Amino acid sequence: MAFHEIRFPTNLSFGSVGGPERRTEIVALTSGHEERRTPWQHSRRRYDAGMGLRSLDDIAALIAFFEARAGQLHGFRWKDWADYKSCFPGGTISSADQIIGTGDGVRKAFALRKSYQSGPARYWRPVVKPVAGTVRAAVGKVEQHEARDFTLDSTQGTISFEVPPPVGAEVTAGFEFDVPVRFDTDRIAVSVASFQAGDLPQIPVIEVRL
Incomplete structure (x- = not known):
């Protein structure tokens, strides 16, 4: 896997939904108490790039970017508008x-x-x-x-x-x-009719460890 030093279009990432994710392992003891630990030192962020799409031109730009990254194969930069x-x-x-x-x-x-x-x-x-x-x-x-x-x-x-x-x-x-990420899918399914009706496609993006 390579990392492409290119940023996902900021006009498309603006309006996306996402944020940090943690992994916590919880063991319930017979006493009713819990033991909690995490195998992760650092959090990992997830986003939905579909939420930033506003026009058919945006969809075309997204598909071009997706194809150039070969789906999940290559990483890229992402601007997290809530934390940049x-x-x-x-x-x-x-x-x-x-x-x-x-x-x-x-x-x-x-x-x-x-x-x-x-x-x-x-x-x-x-x-x-x-x-x-x-x-x-x-x-x-x-x-x-x-x-x-x-x-x-x-x-x-x-x-x-x-x-x-x-x-x-x-x-x-x-x-x-920026956040180093990749697409978390190898497939984009868009219905023009559904998009124009306000039904946005889900396009998951996930942070990668470098």
Whole structure:
């Protein structure tokens, strides 16, 4: 399977339904208590691309994209309109949005990530598909400049500094990002009459691990 560094048309993903999925294994004990655990370190997202279709031209664009990806074979980028920034969707990206590491005087490369916190609990989500041209970074609260101070690998989600951040310096970043996904079906069934009557086809999309 290959991954195509191309984004699903954003006008089609806007209006789609989807979000994170977790896997929890629950064992009921004879006492009535439960034991719960998860084999997944990270959540996985699912979407329905059919919800964003509004015209027959949209269906044509979807089918072309589907055929070019050979159905489920090749992955692609997806913009999750509810969660695509290092800050809140209505906010402005800042180089101080997310902590991505601490300098040790040697390390140059840092992986992008996003924090999800509620109360004392926190989850760090790896960000592997940042959007080129949107990434801002800072070392010790001093903003750095792409191409001069650091380079971005937008296919892996890492930034590499020309000079290693000094010992103890907090490394932060802000960015937009896509979700790596694939189609979760090898078949698209569309009835023009049903579509015009408001019956949208179901086109499942699922996040892939990279």
